[in-house]
Amino acid sequence: MDSFLNGTVILLGTVATLVLVAAGLAVIFGFMRIINFAHGEFVALGAFAVLVCDRNGIPFPLAVVIATLVGAIFGLIVERVLIRPLYGRLVDTLLVTFALSLLLQQGFLIGFGTSPAGIGSMGGSWKVGQYSIPQYQLFLIVMTGVLVGVLWWVFTRTMYGARARAASSASSVASTLGMDPVRINAATFTLGSACAALAGALLTPVIAVQPFMGVSYLPLAFLTVVTGGSAPLTGTTAAGSLLGVSQYTASVLTNPFLGTVAVLVVAVVVLRFLPRGMSAKWRSKV
Amino acid sequence: MSGVRSCFLGTRGNLLLVAFTTVVVLLVAQAFDYSLLDRATSWVIYGLLALSMSFVWGKLGIFSFGQTAFFAVSAYGYGITVGNIGGTAGSLVGIVVGIGAATLVATLLGYCMFYGGITDLFVAIVTMAMTLILGIMVTSMSGPQWKVGDVPIGGYNGMAGIRPLEFGTEMLSGYTLFVVVVLVALAAYVAIRVLLSRPLGRIVLATADNETRAELLGFDVRAYRLIGFAIGGAVAGVAGVLFASWQQIVTPDLFALSLAGSVAIWVLVGGRTSLGGAFVGAVLINAINSYSDRLTIGGSAPLAGHGPIALGVILIVFVLVLPNGLVPGAGSLVKRLLNRAGPDVSDQPSYDLKALPGLFPRRTEGPVPQLRAAAVSKHFGGVRAVEHVDLSLDRGVRSLIGPNGAGKSTFFAVLTGRLAPTSGRVHLGERDVTRMRPYKRARLGVGLKMQAPCVFPTLSVQENIWLAAYSADRNAARATARSRELSGWLGLTLPADLAGAQSHGTQQVLEVMMVLAARPGVVLLDEPAAGMTSNETAALADAIRDLGRERTVVVVEHDMEFVESLESDVTLLVEGSVFLEGSMEDLRADQRVLDIYLGRAVS
Numbered sequence: 001m002d003s004f005l006n007g008t009v010i011l012l013g014t015v016a017t018l019v020l021v022a023a024g025l026a027v028i029f030g031f032m033r034i035i036n037f038a039h040g041e042f043v044a045l046g047a048f049a050v051l052v053c054d055r056n057g058i059p060f061p062l063a064v065v066i067a068t069l070v071g072a073i074f075g076l077i078v079e080r081v082l083i084r085p086l087y088g089r090l091v092d093t094l095l096v097t098f099a100l101s102l103l104l105q106q107g108f109l110i111g112f113g114t115s116p117a118g119i120g121s122m123g124g125s126w127k128v129g130q131y132s133i134p135q136y137q138l139f140l141i142v143m144t145g146v147l148v149g150v151l152w153w154v155f156t157r158t159m160y161g162a163r164a165r166a167a168s169s170a171s172s173v174a175s176t177l178g179m180d181p182v183r184i185n186a187a188t189f190t191l192g193s194a195c196a197a198l199a200g201a202l203l204t205p206v207i208a209v210q211p212f213m214g215v216s217y218l219p220l221a222f223l224t225v226v227t228g229g230s231a232p233l234t235g236t237t238a239a240g241s242l243l244g245v246s247q248y249t250a251s252v253l254t255n256p257f258l259g260t261v262a263v264l265v266v267a268v269v270v271l272r273f274l275p276r277g278m279s280a281k282w283r284s285k286v
Numbered sequence: 287m288s289g290v291r292s293c294f295l296g297t298r299g300n301l302l303l304v305a306f307t308t309v310v311v312l313l314v315a316q317a318f319d320y321s322l323l324d325r326a327t328s329w330v331i332y333g334l335l336a337l338s339m340s341f342v343w344g345k346l347g348i349f350s351f352g353q354t355a356f357f358a359v360s361a362y363g364y365g366i367t368v369g370n371i372g373g374t375a376g377s378l379v380g381i382v383v384g385i386g387a388a389t390l391v392a393t394l395l396g397y398c399m400f401y402g403g404i405t406d407l408f409v410a411i412v413t414m415a416m417t418l419i420l421g422i423m424v425t426s427m428s429g430p431q432w433k434v435g436d437v438p439i440g441g442y443n444g445m446a447g448i449r450p451l452e453f454g455t456e457m458l459s460g461y462t463l464f465v466v467v468v469l470v471a472l473a474a475y476v477a478i479r480v481l482l483s484r485p486l487g488r489i490v491l492a493t494a495d496n497e498t499r500a501e502l503l504g505f506d507v508r509a510y511r512l513i514g515f516a517i518g519g520a521v522a523g524v525a526g527v528l529f530a531s532w533q534q535i536v537t538p539d540l541f542a543l544s545l546a547g548s549v550a551i552w553v554l555v556g557g558r559t560s561l562g563g564a565f566v567g568a569v570l571i572n573a574i575n576s577y578s579d580r581l582t583i584g585g586s587a588p589l590a591g592h593g594p595i596a597l598g599v600i601l602i603v604f605v606l607v608l609p610n611g612l613v614p615g616a617g618s619l620v621k622r623l624l625n626r627a628g629p630d631v632s633d634q635p636s637y638d639l640k641a642l643p644g645l646f647p648r649r650t651e652g653p654v655p656q657l658r659a660a661a662v663s664k665h666f667g668g669v670r671a672v673e674h675v676d677l678s679l680d681r682g683v684r685s686l687i688g689p690n691g692a693g694k695s696t697f698f699a700v701l702t703g704r705l706a707p708t709s710g711r712v713h714l715g716e717r718d719v720t721r722m723r724p725y726k727r728a729r730l731g732v733g734l735k736m737q738a739p740c741v742f743p744t745l746s747v748q749e750n751i752w753l754a755a756y757s758a759d760r761n762a763a764r765a766t767a768r769s770r771e772l773s774g775w776l777g778l779t780l781p782a783d784l785a786g787a788q789s790h791g792t793q794q795v796l797e798v799m800m801v802l803a804a805r806p807g808v809v810l811l812d813e814p815a816a817g818m819t820s821n822e823t824a825a826l827a828d829a830i831r832d833l834g835r836e837r838t839v840v841v842v843e844h845d846m847e848f849v850e851s852l853e854s855d856v857t858l859l860v861e862g863s864v865f866l867e868g869s870m871e872d873l874r875a876d877q878r879v880l881d882i883y884l885g886r887a888v889s
Contacts, residue, residue, distance in 0.1 A: 099601035102594040219418040257426040264419040275403035
């Protein structure tokens with residue numbers, strides 16, 4: 001029982017981390033068909049923002065809010081300067097965001113140096129039999145649920161969400177109906193950037209923050225989004241669960257190395273049979 | 287995409303320039319000191335890696351982040367082999383193992399992607415994820431248990447002490463290595479150029495230009511993509527062997543995103559559509575990086591270690607300002623200076639459509655098989671585009687009419703295999719072809735002219751016809767003769783006569799000619815008269831009647847005068863179902879038909 005509970009928390013933690021890190025990428029890809037190659041660096045940006053706040057004595061909850069805002073503002077600027085001129089040129093957008101990721105990495109490097117930093121762990125842990133379950137792990141799982149819930153609400157219950165879905169399914173129709181796809185896309189990119197920064201901020205207590213940390217999140221986030229398919233929220237959550245379970249199971253049965261391999265293998269097999277992702281044939285488009 | 291064409295019919299002058307450049311590089315390099323020679327060797331190897339990328343990206347139309355993975359796999363494969371087998375034999379086996387491993391990985395990945403239907407951006411993501419995860423795997427293979435034969439993989443620290451290529455008593459190094467690297471690069475470049483001028487290469491270019499048309503001509507697009515992708519992997523593998531031999535240590539850094547991205551940058555800067563541009567981009571960017579690292583001002587090196595910043599800025603500038611890259615840009619500049627540009631607008635072609643059937647010889651393939659739809663339905667969600675259609679199509683002309691949205695084009699798509707029916711069967715002769723892919727049906731003799739002209743826009747008219755003629759009997763010489771003849775009839779024989787630049791009507795005629803040149807028994811024509819003048823329409827009707835003497839011809843049209851002049855049986859589709867079959871007189875006598883076309887309710 002104890003080991004089951006412990007295993008469940010670790011499993012949920014693995015899934016939550018995948019979903020949390022992939023959410024921002026999924027929003028931008030799902031509603032704009034844009035691959036943000038600098039996504040990992042947007043996550044890192046959130047983490048560095050929390051780090052700076054922490055060094056200036058700002059309490060963690062406030063720091064998370066500030067980091068999210070920093071991500072949003074940065075996303076807004078990036079959309080205006082780099083993304084907007086390249087609408088419809090998918091590969092070029094990918095290359096430009098790759099260039100942005102190089103610049104951000106070097107920026108972090110110049111500003112913070114190479115040595116990993118952190119803000120120390122948050123919260124204590126609960127003793128369950130011989131296991132100790134960190135409270136922050138549970139908090140992360142809950143926060144991921146909250147984030148997915150809020151995004152769901154935004155995209156299904158708000159005017160902006162309806163417009164974003166309309167613009168992504170038929171941009172030209174949306175614009176003839178008087179919507180402005182440019183403004184909708186700007187809002188979507190900003191929202192996605194904010195989600196990325198929020199993920200980085202929330203992960204700060206449990207990771208080592210360093211300039212190249214984004215690179216380690218990118219492949220898993222990409223695979224989760226691609227495996228999830230066209231429905232950004234439900235698809236990503238489902239894919240995060242499938243890949244997280246695969247990773248966890250393979251890690252427990254063998255070693256962490258094969259856990260990573262399992263993610264790749266499962267994702268490729270899913271895509272071999274469902275090339276447009278798990279959610280391609282779902283009714284839900286959110 | 288205009289550059290796709292530039293190597294289709296290779297130009298001698300271009301190859302002379304490349305040979306001349308090679309000789310100059312080899313001569314100049316004799317004056318290099320050791321350090322510069324060493325770096326220059328790596329730049330050419332990177333150029334070879336970039337060549338594989340520009341082939342896959344620029345010619346195949348597939349943006350792949352996997353080239354560095356194939357490169358690295360090959361380098362590791364070579365390292366493992368020469369660590370276990372010494373001497374010349376080891377080098378030779380190492381070359382085979384390295385290139386073979388790279389080709390194998392590319393083939394497996396390509397199979398999963400192209401046969402699974404993954405395209406465009408998803409290819410970029412999947413190749414990138416594979417590269418990074420291979421990197422994670424290799425990094426975690428540290429410790430003594432991870433070794434192949436005598437050679438430890440080395441994990442994060444990489445595999446050190448790799449023996450360079452050796453032949454007889456000589457280990458390749460210094461100037462000799464440089465010469466070998468340059469000559470191998472030249473050979474790979476020439477090989478790709480030759481490949482692209484052969485039928486295989488032409489078809490590969492065609493699949494990148496218009497996948498649908500390639501499939502409808504009977505080419506298995508997935509297979510050609512896979513072949514092209516595997517060749518790209520092999521070229522990256524060649525570069526990997528040379529790299530391992532040059533650096534004598536390989537590390538998981540080769541799988542890093544920065545290198546994968548750098549290759550894309552080299553290709554972008556040089557120009558993705560130009561194979562030579564790959565070398566220009568790789569050498570230029572690496573030289574800039576190398577010198578900016580060494581630049582010292584007052585004893586300090588302000589730029590050292592910040593190469594990625596320069597890379598990032600260069601990449602953004604090129605994407606936003608010069609997306610075609612240096613070499614194609616320079617090429618068009620030179621052309622403008624020499625004023626050799628071809629005529630901007632080709633002369634209005636003059637041809638007599640009545641002569642069209644005479645250009646296509648009598649069928650020799652035996653009787654035309656019957657194409658039969660049995661209770662075919664095609665639903666899109668709740669929309670019943672085609673509903674329970676039974677139709678047997680035999681030799682002769684048949685017109686398929688109906689108001690917009692009646693399901694005519696959807697029905698054609700089901701017949702050709704571009705859409706799978708929701709229910710019902712499609713038979714061709716004795717065979718059930720319901721689940722058969724479009725290219726196979728095309729090979730069995732089903733040809734389709736699409737509603738909107740569907741040709742290879744960036745290839746010349748002659749090349750378009752060549753591809754169609756080649757699909758009929760896979761004989762390159764006959765296809766060349768045929769394409770000369772037919773493009774001559776159209777009056778469009780120049781390489782500069784791009785199909786995409788022709789008028790709508792000419793593109794329609796070209797597409798009809800391509801369909802016929804593939805020698806189908808069943809010809810499906812979706813609105814062939816759209817965009818034609820009334821004289822052309824009349825001539826086309828004569829031509830279609832003539833074609834119907836020994837083929838099955840099905841014509842979808844809205845122009846009732848045209849349909850009438852076909853003197854054929856008419857099938858009227860309404861809301862996805864067959865409403866009426868008969869002659870034009872029968873239809874005209876039926877009040878309901880008039881009601882349908884005037885939008886009145888029909889009881």
